[in-house]
Amino acid sequence: MNMNRKDFLRKIQELEFAVIELNLFLDTHPSHQQALADYNRLTQELMNAKIMYERQYGPLTNFGYAPSQYPWQWALTPWPWEDDYECKEDMACGYMKKS
Amino acid sequence: MWIYEKKLEYPVKVSSCNPTLASLIIEQFGGADGELAAALRYLTQVWTMPIPQAKAILTDIGTEELVP
Numbered sequence: 001m002n003m004n005r006k007d008f009l010r011k012i013q014e015l016e017f018a019v020i021e022l023n024l025f026l027d028t029h030p031s032h033q034q035a036l037a038d039y040n041r042l043t044q045e046l047m048n049a050k051i052m053y054e055r056q057y058g059p060l061t062n063f064g065y066a067p068s069q070y071p072w073q074w075a076l077t078p079w080p081w082e083d084d085y086e087c088k089e090d091m092a093c094g095y096m097k098k099s
Numbered sequence: 100m101w102i103y104e105k106k107l108e109y110p111v112k113v114s115s116c117n118p119t120l121a122s123l124i125i126e127q128f129g130g131a132d133g134e135l136a137a138a139l140r141y142l143t144q145v146w147t148m149p150i151p152q153a154k155a156i157l158t159d160i161g162t163e164e165l166v167p
Binding site for chain 1: 102103104105106107108109110151152155156159160163
């Protein structure tokens with residue numbers, strides 16, 4: 001898969017939005033089998049997407065949840081509130097930019 | 100413990116400068132009955148909840164509302 005960064009992130013946001021809503025529903029309906037099946041299916045899809053995204057563009061979470069390439073990407077990749085949340089030339093966003 | 104995710108839950112695109120709207124949003128987020136206050140209330144009230152469903156939903160809604 002070779003989606004650009006923003007499309008890839010959008011896909012992750014869509015999956016995570018669905019997973020969050022199912023999670024909240026399941027909190028008060030723990031025995032709802034259909035919701036649980038949907039939750040597990042989308043969670044698997046989300047986990048795979050995050051691993052692939054982080055490999056290409058750097059970690060989405062820190063504190064031991066994802067490894068980093070050199071240099072320490074957590075500090076050097078864009079933050080959500082920065083203009084357009086784009087990956088600039090001087091940022092360590094992964095292998096994609098260099099090749 | 101909370102983990103920060105370096106992305107938004109929902110995409111946001113600010114296309115123009117609008118101080119009136121900005122003041123409404125900052126009140127909604129950090130004001131007296133804003134998201135921040137609600138998140139902290141949920142995460143504190145959860146300690147007195149008697150049933151598992153209530154403990155789960157308050158923890159998760161509090162978490163979701165905490166981060167803009």
